[in-house]
Amino acid sequence: MGLKSEIRNQKTETLLFVVLAALPCAAGEPHIGYLYPAGGQQGTVVQVTVGGQYLGGTASAHLTGDGVHVAFLKHTRALSQGTLNQLRDKLAEATVLERRRQAALDEGDTRLAGGFLVLIAKTHDEFENLAFKLGIEDSSPRGLAELNRRLSDPKRQLNPQIEETVTLRLTISPGAPPGERELRLRTGGGFTNPLFFHVGQCREYMEKEPNDRTPDAEVLTETIADIEFAGMGSLPIILNGQVMPGDVDRFRFSIKKGTRLVAAVSARSLVPYLADAVPGWFQATLRLLDARGTELAFCDDFRFHPDPIIYYEIPKGGDYILEIYDAIYRGREDFVYRITVGDLPLITSVFPLGAKAGSKTSVALDGWNLPTNALTLDAEKQAPGSVPLTVSKEKRVSNAVTFPLDALPECLEAEPNSEPPKAQQVQLPIIVNGRIDAPGDWDLFRFQGRAGDQVVAEVVARRLGSPLDSLLKLTDASGKELAINDDWEDKAAGLTTHHSDSFLLAKLPADGVYTVHVGDTQRQGGAAHAYRLRISTAEPDFQLRVVPSAINIRPGVNHPIAVYALRRDGFSGAIALRLKDMPDGFALGGACIPANQESVRLTLTLPPTAPAKPMPMRLEGCATIAGAEVSRTAVPADDMMQAFAYHHLVASRDGILNVLGGRGSAPPVKPLAEGPVKLPAGGTGRAQLSVPKGDLAKELRIELDDPPKGFAIKELVPEGDDKVALVLAVDAKEAKPGLAGNLILNAFQETPIKSADGKTQTGTRRTALGTLTALPFEVTAPPPPPPPPPKSPKN
Numbered sequence: 106m107g108l109k110s111e112i113r114n115q116k117t118e119t120l121l122f123v124v125l126a127a128l129p130c131a132a133g134e135p136h137i138g139y140l141y142p143a144g145g146q147q148g149t150v151v152q153v154t155v156g157g158q159y160l161g162g163t164a165s166a167h168l169t170g171d172g173v174h175v176a177f178l179k180h181t182r183a184l185s186q187g188t189l190n191q192l193r194d195k196l197a198e199a200t201v202l203e204r205r206r207q208a209a210l211d212e213g214d215t216r217l218a219g220g221f222l223v224l225i226a227k228t229h230d231e232f233e234n235l236a237f238k239l240g241i242e243d244s245s246p247r248g249l250a251e252l253n254r255r256l257s258d259p260k261r262q263l264n265p266q267i268e269e270t271v272t273l274r275l276t277i278s279p280g281a282p283p284g285e286r287e288l289r290l291r292t293g294g295g296f297t298n299p300l301f302f303h304v305g306q307c308r309e310y311m312e313k314e315p316n317d318r319t320p321d322a323e324v325l326t327e328t329i330a331d332i333e334f335a336g337m338g339s340l341p342i343i344l345n346g347q348v349m350p351g352d353v354d355r356f357r358f359s360i361k362k363g364t365r366l367v368a369a370v371s372a373r374s375l376v377p378y379l380a381d382a383v384p385g386w387f388q389a390t391l392r393l394l395d396a397r398g399t400e401l402a403f404c405d406d407f408r409f410h411p412d413p414i415i416y417y418e419i420p421k422g423g424d425y426i427l428e429i430y431d432a433i434y435r436g437r438e439d440f441v442y443r444i445t446v447g448d449l450p451l452i453t454s455v456f457p458l459g460a461k462a463g464s465k466t467s468v469a470l471d472g473w474n475l476p477t478n479a480l481t482l483d484a485e486k487q488a489p490g491s492v493p494l495t496v497s498k499e500k501r502v503s504n505a506v507t508f509p510l511d512a513l514p515e516c517l518e519a520e521p522n523s524e525p526p527k528a529q530q531v532q533l534p535i536i537v538n539g540r541i542d543a544p545g546d547w548d549l550f551r552f553q554g555r556a557g558d559q560v561v562a563e564v565v566a567r568r569l570g571s572p573l574d575s576l577l578k579l580t581d582a583s584g585k586e587l588a589i590n591d592d593w594e595d596k597a598a599g600l601t602t603h604h605s606d607s608f609l610l611a612k613l614p615a616d617g618v619y620t621v622h623v624g625d626t627q628r629q630g631g632a633a634h635a636y637r638l639r640i641s642t643a644e645p646d647f648q649l650r651v652v653p654s655a656i657n658i659r660p661g662v663n664h665p666i667a668v669y670a671l672r673r674d675g676f677s678g679a680i681a682l683r684l685k686d687m688p689d690g691f692a693l694g695g696a697c698i699p700a701n702q703e704s705v706r707l708t709l710t711l712p713p714t715a716p717a718k719p720m721p722m723r724l725e726g727c728a729t730i731a732g733a734e735v736s737r738t739a740v741p742a743d744d745m746m747q748a749f750a751y752h753h754l755v756a757s758r759d760g761i762l763n764v765l766g767g768r769g770s771a772p773p774v775k776p777l778a779e780g781p782v783k784l785p786a787g788g789t790g791r792a793q794l795s796v797p798k799g800d801l802a803k804e805l806r807i808e809l810d811d812p813p814k815g816f817a818i819k820e821l822v823p824e825g826d827d828k829v830a831l832v833l834a835v836d837a838k839e840a841k842p843g844l845a846g847n848l849i850l851n852a853f854q855e856t857p858i859k860s861a862d863g864k865t866q867t868g869t870r871r872t873a874l875g876t877l878t879a880l881p882f883e884v885t886a887p888p889p890p891p892p893p894p895p896k897s898p899k900n
Contacts, residue, residue, distance in 0.1 A: 134657070135159045135292040137300055138267040139439035142311060142345035143375045144303030148279035152178070155290060156267035156438050162293020163271045168302065169758050172281025176274040183268035199228045267439050277304055283502055287758050295657025295763045296719065298743050301375050305343050306501055307445065312346035316354050341447020341501070346429070348387065348440040353430040358446070362422040365474050367451045368393065370429065371443040373411040377600055377755060378747040379439065385747030387440040388432040391415055396424040405432055408572040409603055416451065416473045450474045450496055450503035454633040457517070457538035458569045459509035462489045471632065474498060484510050507569060511536055513641065523547045525584065528620050534641030539623070541573055541630040548623045552640060554613040559643035561674050562621045566636035567605040568598050573634040577607035578622040587611050591626055596671050597648055599742065599755035610643060610675055645676035649726045649739035654757035656722055659769035661713035663694065663876040665810065665849050668724070668739060669704040669754060677701050680726040685738070687723060690715065695847035695879030698726065705846050706811070708879040710771070715764050722760035772852045772875035773797050774805065777828070781845060781881040785888050787837030789819055791830045792880055798826045804856055807831055810849035810876070815839025835884055842886045847879035
């Protein structure tokens, strides 16, 4: 049997890549799925692995905030099946050669054995060179065995969206402000989405596998000695790790008696949404054990937050074990965590939850290891918005609590007010700061209303960290219920998945006294169940989100983007969109969110001479509200999917418009309509397109890009040498009259491929021409049925 045949037979016995079937990369938008570690200590240098897809050409990274220098080290691309086969063949070849060398030695032929040894060394050199090019850092037998163990794990998922990695070096200055930053890569295809990186104050530790041994009470001393973290040092510390399939990470500490221990996990807050996993994030579970393995504390959610927190007062000095795992034992590289461990300050709740801008407010604090139970917030020079509340203990800064500052008058809830006769009298507009003090409690507020007034009642609680699951009711003077609401989705709260705050908008039927009732749907209550209740006449307004937060575009082309309107207090008017403080020649196509619509897709066009560089993306919307023009700046955001289905608009700290190198070209096809194309529901409508004279009109193909439901292209009809009519059909069951927006159209040219003699067509060649300027449309009422034919006269 020849060497090649023997190698083919040995392929299933090789050391590496026995089950991996990596997916090849194709052109696409650059994307990152995790950072590991997701943070670092002030005054240190951290090497960070960024996992993602389409990361070729990465040369730098963008990190918000000051005090951190980022350097690019290397890019490791995903391993294609062909590459895996090359590595496998080299290892198989070395295995066969080693067997032949051993056979020669057994037969006493040292000369032949020496020849095989030379071939083996050459094969190993070739393998190591290939491994080095692919970014495999450890090609030693031990390293390859570990890689083989990881890749051949039957529980391992194939995740092309995080198969590529980029390695960065982050140099964090001692004075870098602690807290959360956003990191993006700048790749050959442009900027990626952002992910969170934390600058911390505590010493940091990277987990070392294996660290999943379980303490056994029968062999206590021996088992504890085996558990990782010997010589770990004193608290506080931040633990960094990744949970792989079925993984349980355990860490051992020696902790002094009386320590008020806080162990706070950051996991879901690091990678907010996993599109291809249920529930859509790493569901971390945390346990604290004593040295004998007895559970002392357990947490898989802190109140409604998926990231657990344990706080526990240590009863006696000794060894303790902290363990973390996924609630249903999933895992992969993007199941990244940080656990802050120590007697650190932790704010768990505040009261009130907010204050009036321009005032001084005393704020009560609750939590662990706090240096004070109250602080005074001086907001006399603050405009409406929000500020972070923190406290410090021995130079350690606590977690930050978002504290809103509003423009309306404010008051505190006054008990007793749980029954209609004792309802607290308020004058509109007002923001009431209150609590559902005990299970089953109701807070009632009475106000004088006028017939025809549009009145709003809105609870803000869950969005500010309160565990309250609010319920709102509006009743008249007789106790008749006029409106009720349990849960209301605030699309501005992109990281919230359980929308438990309440909102109602009602038109008052008559002059008189009305009462707003606030309770907890789950009949829970306590000091932490705080809320801010706004009662006012409707204040119509809107916010905007522009998606994606990083727009990578070539000069001269039309690029689709999306803008979402987050409407407030019943505002339903049209919103005109425009670029703000952008260079000349930058333009929007279809720049309007129609009345009653929540979003629109439009096109951004750059001139062919636009310089290749990143710049801030600034877009604003203008609308007429109560006779006055109002403008609002769009916040950059990303449309993130959770658990295969649910979409969330996650706001970013900065928006980037990145002009790529090279020059694109605008398609030679352009819509001619100056206003919206009228499309009758259940019928067809026409949009004229201009085309250059020649064969293009015959060879042109148009496709809809993610259209609304019910829209389809019926045909293209040439209309002379330089025009075609795009005939669009609208399904009346899917698209109702009044629907408006833009259609995004992609143009292609299909030219015939002729045989060598030019007599027959053997196929077609399809050439992409680009995206057209957005085409506005409006769905109109279906055409009236044709009149019945006239009746024949009777003889």
